[in-house]
Amino acid sequence: MHSPDNIQYAMETTRVLLEPDRRIDTFGDTRFEFQLLSELMDRAGEVRVRTGEVEAMRPLILRPESMQEIELEGFGEKARERMNAIIAKLKSEGRDLAFLRYGFRFRSGRVNEEIVHDTMDSVRERVLEEARRVGNPALAVIEGVDDAWEVSIFKFAFELIQQSWPTNRFDLHRRGLI
Numbered sequence: 162m163h164s165p166d167n168i169q170y171a172m173e174t175t176r177v178l179l180e181p182d183r184r185i186d187t188f189g190d191t192r193f194e195f196q197l198l199s200e201l202m203d204r205a206g207e208v209r210v211r212t213g214e215v216e217a218m219r220p221l222i223l224r225p226e227s228m229q230e231i232e233l234e235g236f237g238e239k240a241r242e243r244m245n246a247i248i249a250k251l252k253s254e255g256r257d258l259a260f261l262r263y264g265f266r267f268r269s270g271r272v273n274e275e276i277v278h279d280t281m282d283s284v285r286e287r288v289l290e291e292a293r294r295v296g297n298p299a300l301a302v303i304e305g306v307d308d309a310w311e312v313s314i315f316k317f318a319f320e321l322i323q324q325s326w327p328t329n330r331f332d333l334h335r336r337g338l339i
Contacts, residue, residue, distance in 0.1 A: 163309050171312035175305040177320060179289055182298035185217040185263065185325035187332040192216050193321070194300045195314065196288055199307035200281050208284040209307055213272035215318060218264040220329050222339055263322045 163171075178198075185191050197211040277284050285304065292302050305313025333339045 163312070167306075167309050168312055171306040171309035172316055175303065175313040175316045177301060177303050177317055178285065179292050179300065179302035180324075181301050181321075184328055185220065185321060187329045188219060190216055190218050192299060194297065195303055195317065196292070196300070197303045197305055197310055197313055198281065198284055198288060199305050199310055199313075201276070202307055206278060206280060208277045208279065208281055209310075210275045210277055210284065210288065211272050211310060212275075213314075215314065216266040217318070217321065217325075218266065220325075220333075221262045221264070222333060263325075265318050 181193055183191070193215045195211075195213055195215060197213075199209050199211070201207040201209060281304075288302055292300055301317055303313055303317050305316075330339070
């Protein structure tokens with residue numbers, strides 16, 4: 162289990178070196194590949210290269226009606242009533258309350274690791290050069306922290322959502338779905 166400080170450090174230091182050319186598809190699942198570079202914490206001149214896949218599921222539309230299904234565990238008995246009042250007020254103001262929910266499948270069983278005996282600068286340069294040569298539009302190259310590498314992958318996923326959201330919302334609005 163990572164401490165809050167380890168998670169914060171991983172979030173602050175993770176960098177996406179090469180973004181995929183595509184975003185999350187609006188009407189279907191989208192598969193992304195990643196290469197995650199991380200220096201080994203206790204050994205100089207060694208870089209771990211992890212390769213794997215992340216699958217983004219089709220964004221789902223959540224409307225005010227489906228907010229009734231949101232669990233309000235740990236709140237008082239009036240929480241549902243208050244939530245309904247807020248929804249009613251926002252709707253009366255003409256606010257669009259539909260929002261998108263994104264889901265991901267992380268397949269850690271398909272993550273491969275390799276230790277490269279070289280400096281981070283050299284490994285980074287070679288990996289980026291190879292990625293650009295191959296031109297895989299679904300590939301991301303990420304530099305992260307070795308012991309909290311999962312946090313680096315999650316950060317990549319969250320950034321991908323932020324970049325995809327405007328297009329997904331436009332596509333759904335254009336088809337009259339929101």
